[in-house]
Each structure stands twice: as structure tokens, then as C-alpha cells.
Amino acid sequence: GIQVEQSPPDLILQExxxxxxxxxxxxxxxxxxxxxxxxxxxxxxxxxxPSGTKQNGxxxxxxxxxxxxxxxxxxxxxxxxxxxxFCAAQPYGGSQGNLIFGKGTKLSVKP
Amino acid sequence: xAGVTQTPKFQVLKTGQSMTLQCAQDMNHxxxxxxxxxxxxxxxxxxxxxxxxxxxxxxxxxxxxxSRSTTEDFPLRLLSAAPSQTSVYxxxxxxxxxxxxxxxxxxxxxxx
Numbered sequence: 094g095i096q097v098e099q100s101p102p103d104l105i106l107q108e109x110x111x112x113x114x115x116x117x118x119x120x121x122x123x124x125x126x127x128x129x130x131x132x133x134x135x136x137x138x139x140x141x142x143p144s145g146t147k148q149n150g151x152x153x154x155x156x157x158x159x160x161x162x163x164x165x166x167x168x169x170x171x172x173x174x175x176x177x178x179f180c181a182a183q184p185y186g187g188s189q190g191n192l193i194f195g196k197g198t199k200l201s202v203k204p
Numbered sequence: 205x206a207g208v209t210q211t212p213k214f215q216v217l218k219t220g221q222s223m224t225l226q227c228a229q230d231m232n233h234x235x236x237x238x239x240x241x242x243x244x245x246x247x248x249x250x251x252x253x254x255x256x257x258x259x260x261x262x263x264x265x266x267x268x269x270x271s272r273s274t275t276e277d278f279p280l281r282l283l284s285a286a287p288s289q290t291s292v293y294x295x296x297x298x299x300x301x302x303x304x305x306x307x308x309x310x311x312x313x314x315x316x
Contacts, residue, residue, distance in 0.1 A: 124303045136294065136307035179246060191262065192305060194246040
């Protein structure tokens with residue numbers, strides 16, 4: 094089955110710094126999403142981005158489907174950005190609703 | 205809309221006991237899924253459903269049963285709890301016209 098790998102596994106930033114999180118996937122996908130899990134455990138959908146670029150405030154994401162990777166950019170980080178960021182993918186031909194998750198990047202933003 | 209709701213929030217079971225984790229959504233979503241989250245493992249798919257009456261296995265289905273009698277509800281049953289099922293369980297749903305998944309708040313289960 095499809096493999097989803099995220100890097101780095103851990104990231105510590107000073108408030109105000111920028112960061113890039115990477116997600117590599119081993120097969121063609123028709124669904125690629127980024128999620129943020131806050132310190133209280135709630136999972137929030139950030140982007141649905143099987144290809145192209147999207148921006149939402151200080152966050153943006155780019156997926157290059159032909160090269161099988163996606164990037165999540167966080168600019169001017171804030172302490173509230175702390176948590177774990179997950180990338181999840183559904184391969185072409187995969188069953189609907191069947192997302193395969195990476196192991197996540199744990200982000201800690203220090204004041 | 206309440207979105208995706210899960211009950212209970214916390215549960216402690218003894219080995220061999222059975223229980224049902226409840227999941228409901230009020231968004232009329234076709235697709236619903238159950239995931240478990242273990243430290244350092246990300247989320248792994250247990251079972252999913254593409255509509256009422258239709259379910260299928262995910263990555264780690266052993267020891268769990270599901271059914272989908274209505275669009276709104278998707279309960280997860282543990283038949284005979286084992287310590288290896290200690291985990292946080294998340295239910296998710298999405299509509300047919302969008303790929304965005306919405307997650308419930310999770311159920312933290314401990315099996316002793």
C-alpha cells in the first residue's frame with residue numbers, strides 16, 4: 094500500500110520564525126490533506142491539496158503530484174501553532190474515506 | 205451543527221470485557237471512518253463505511269466490529285478487549301462532494 098513519510102519528526106522554533114514541513118508519498122494520490130492536532134488532541138483539517146498551492150493566513154501548502162511530495166509552510170510562527178502536523182493521502186483507486194496518515198511532525202513554538 | 209461527536213471521552217476496561225464506542229455526525233456525510241492513534245504511530249484506519257449498510261476493513265481491523273444502520277451513526281465494538289487495544293480512538297466523516305475529513309474529539313481507552 095501507499096507509504097506516507099513526514100519530515101522532520103520534531104521541530105522546535107522561536108516565536109516569529111518560519112518553517113517548512115515535508116510529506117513524501119509513494120504512489121499517485123487523488124486526496125492529500127494536512128491536519129493539525131492541537132495539544133488537547135483535537136484534529137483540525139488545514140488543507141485539502143492533491144495538487145497546486147493554497148494559502149490560509151500564515152499557513153500555505155504546495156503539492157507537486159508528479160514528484161509525490163507536499164510541503165506545509167508556517168510563517169511568523171506563534172505559540173498556538175504548537176502541536177503535531179499530519180499529512181494524509183488516499184491513493185488513486187483507493188477506497189473512499191480511506192486516508193493513510195504519516196507519523197506526523199511535532200512542532201513546539203517557544204515564546 | 206454539532207459536527208462529529210464521540211462518547212465516551214474516557215473509558216477503562218478489564219481484559220476480556222466488551223464495549224461499544226459511539227460516533228454520530230449531523231452533517232449528512234456518506235463516508236465515516238474509525239482510526240486509532242498510538243504514540244509515534246500516527247493514525248491507523250480500523251474500519252470505514254461508504255454509506256448506510258456498507259462497511260469495509262482498514263489497516264488494523266482485528267478485534268473490532270462495525271455496522272452502519274443509519275447515515276448518522278457508526279459505532280465501533282470491541283468484542284473482547286486486550287491491553288494492545290489501549291489507544292485513542294477517533295471517528296471521522298466526510299461528504300460525497302468534498303474530500304475534507306472532519307474528526308470527532310476522540311475516546312481515550314485503557315485496557316488493564
